[in-house]
Amino acid sequence: MAAVTPTEIPCGEFREFKEALQLLRTTDDKIIYRLNTSVPTISFAGEVNAHDECKSLYEQLQSGYESRKKAIQRCVDIDKQEVQRLKQENDTAGDDISLEAHKKLRSQQTKLRLMQSELTVEDVIKERSLKVFKERCWQAYKPPDL
Template identity: 50%
Template structure:
């Protein structure tokens, strides 16, 4: 959990470098890749079902997922806003001086960065939908989240 908060805190700082930004998001999505493993850990086999409170385990996992997704989405949204501001800055510089090659290059780089950030939002939505679907399939008998995913 602390690893996630640490990465979220600095995701905004490293957004200027696309490689670091994508690497940070990759680290944040590790839990999504391990969702089946996490569910296998918390949902007992029928012989052990009386010894574990599956409802509480599923609820706890769901709340962790929600906190992670909310934080990740806010960080990416913040980066998208910053990238838009950067595009607008370079667009104004380019309009002021049409012959400024540096402004043209920086405008293209910032537009590319903005598209990357927006693409990451789309990827994040797909990753979340996949995890919600798996969660719901495995925990639906024990816990029904307030916002059920489309399955």
């Protein structure tokens, strides 16, 4: 899958949605590596500006959290509307609900729950990354909102 921006996250197929999120979570997945390569140890503190490196990383992390949360919420909202539409169709059909229509509604509800669970996953990722960030950058940079 090519590089994707949060506004381009596909909401149609859950697999594509997850793949796009995984690409957007690269900074969080590689935070320890990034901190090890960009924030100097005490012996190399004079060679790299740790404050600037930590500030830049923190801003990247925050930007990623905000944009991913908006993108996930956008997909959740789209799926909620689709579930409501399918429910209305089934309600108007009364006793004539086809097995196919019932399966489609259940499938859409499952997809909605999976997408909603991604909001919780985002919270876990954020907490984990910020913990590692604080452990390595607490002396060099103190974000105003931590």
